[in-house]
Structure formats: structure tokens, C-alpha cells
Amino acid sequence: MIKWEEKSRIKIPGDVQVSMDGTILKVKGKLGETSRNFRDKYVRVSISENNVIIEASKENKFIKGIVGTWVSETNAMFEGVTKGYKYEMKIDFTHFPMRVSVRGDSLYVENFLGGKAPRIAKILKNCKVSVKGDRVIIEGIDKRDIGDTAANIEKATYIKHFDSRVFQDGIYLLKGVNPDEL
Structure with missing residues (x-):
């Protein structure tokens, strides 16, 4: 029997x-529903009355990190x-004007x-992306999906084999808005 300590x-x-x-x-709220799989050998999640309880069976720095x-x-x-969460990205070009559009589940x-x-x-599935002028707005309820979508957009415009001081074209993260600022 495992003794749950922390x-x-x-x-x-x-x-x-x-x-x-x-x-x-x-988790379900007024903006939608999201879920996460919390699976580990030494840590478990449970619900008790008005609390979510996260318990650990061992006490070391790795388990405390989890x-x-x-x-x-x-x-x-x-x-x-x-x-909700909202990220804002900037479309930046100096040499060739680029066209950015959303089609289905791709930018x-x-x-x-x-x-x-x-x-x-x-x-990603829980994100709504819109293009307004030189800005790309990513909105949604799952912070991880929004961050991954922003990374996908930034990675799609990564430039290889050019001097990054001269060729600064791309789409870059401008700011990630905290929920308190919405």
C-alpha cells in the first residue's frame, strides 16, 4: 500500500x-470545456468537495516538480x-510583401x-486564428494549444541560410495576453 504524503x-x-x-x-466553464490526462506512477489527482487534490507518494525534487x-x-x-487566452503575433516583411490567410485548420x-x-x-483544434492587417490573433481556452499554434506559425516562417540581421521577414510573437488583461 502506497502512503500518499505530499x-x-x-x-x-x-x-x-x-x-x-x-x-x-x-474542466467545463462558460467559454468551453478542456481536459488533460494526469497520469503518473507516484502522483495522482482527485476531486474532493470544492478542491482538486494533487497527492504524491514520494517526496523528492522530481516528484515535487511534477x-x-x-x-x-x-x-x-x-x-x-x-x-480565455489571447496571443498576438506580428507579420514583418521588408523585401517581399507576403499574404497571410486562414483556410480551415491551417494558416x-x-x-x-x-x-x-x-x-x-x-x-490546433481549440484555437481560433484571425488575420487583421499586420497582426495574427490566436484565441482559445487551452494555453498549451495556443502556444503550440504560435510556435507552428513562427516555425513556418523560419529562414535558413540567410543572414538574420538582414532578412528579418517572418511572423513573430508580439505578446501573450494574460487572462486578467482581457
Whole structure:
């Protein structure tokens, strides 16, 4: 029998419903629903009254790191379903004007550095992407999906074999807005 020693309690906000399905924590709020699989040999997640409890069976720095990560991810899930997240990226070009558009679940960058083939960035499932002038706005409830989508867009316009001091064309993260600033 494992003795569960370390405990972290996270208070569930009043306008959020939380449920467990095995090791999957599901969080539902006014903006939508998100879930995360919290599976580990030495750390477990449970729900008790108005708290999410994260317990560890061992006490060492690696397990404490997992507990801390899960606490911050759970808090991010609560903030995401109640307030949402928004990232803003800037389209920057000096040599060739590029055309950026959203088609389905992809962002297309055409005429990048005068190239004929479009560069394509995948948009993850829980993200809404829009292009307004020289800005790309990414919105959603899952902070991890929004960050991955921003990384996909930035990676699609990465320039190889050119001097980055001269060729600064691309799409770059301008700011990630915290939920309190929305």
C-alpha cells in the first residue's frame, strides 16, 4: 500500500464544473470545456468537495516538480475556461510583401521571400486564428494549444541560410495576453 504524503489543494472556482474520468481531469466553464490526462506512477489527482487534490507518494525534487507542474496546469485550465487566452503575433516583411490567410485548420503564408510554394502552419483544434492587417490573433481556452499554434506559425516562417540581421521577414510573437488583461 502506497502512503500518499505530499498534498496540494486547488480551490475550484464557483462557475466551473470539474470531473474525473480515470486519470483525465475535465474542466467545463462558460467559454468551453478542456481536459488533460494526469497520469503518473507516484502522483495522482482527485476531486474532493470544492478542491482538486494533487497527492504524491514520494517526496523528492522530481516528484515535487511534477506536483508543481500539475498545479499550474490545473490553474491554467480554470483560467482558460473562465477568461480565455489571447496571443498576438506580428507579420514583418521588408523585401517581399507576403499574404497571410486562414483556410480551415491551417494558416497559409504566400510569397514569403518571393517563394512560389506557400508555407503552411497547422492550427490546433481549440484555437481560433484571425488575420487583421499586420497582426495574427490566436484565441482559445487551452494555453498549451495556443502556444503550440504560435510556435507552428513562427516555425513556418523560419529562414535558413540567410543572414538574420538582414532578412528579418517572418511572423513573430508580439505578446501573450494574460487572462486578467482581457
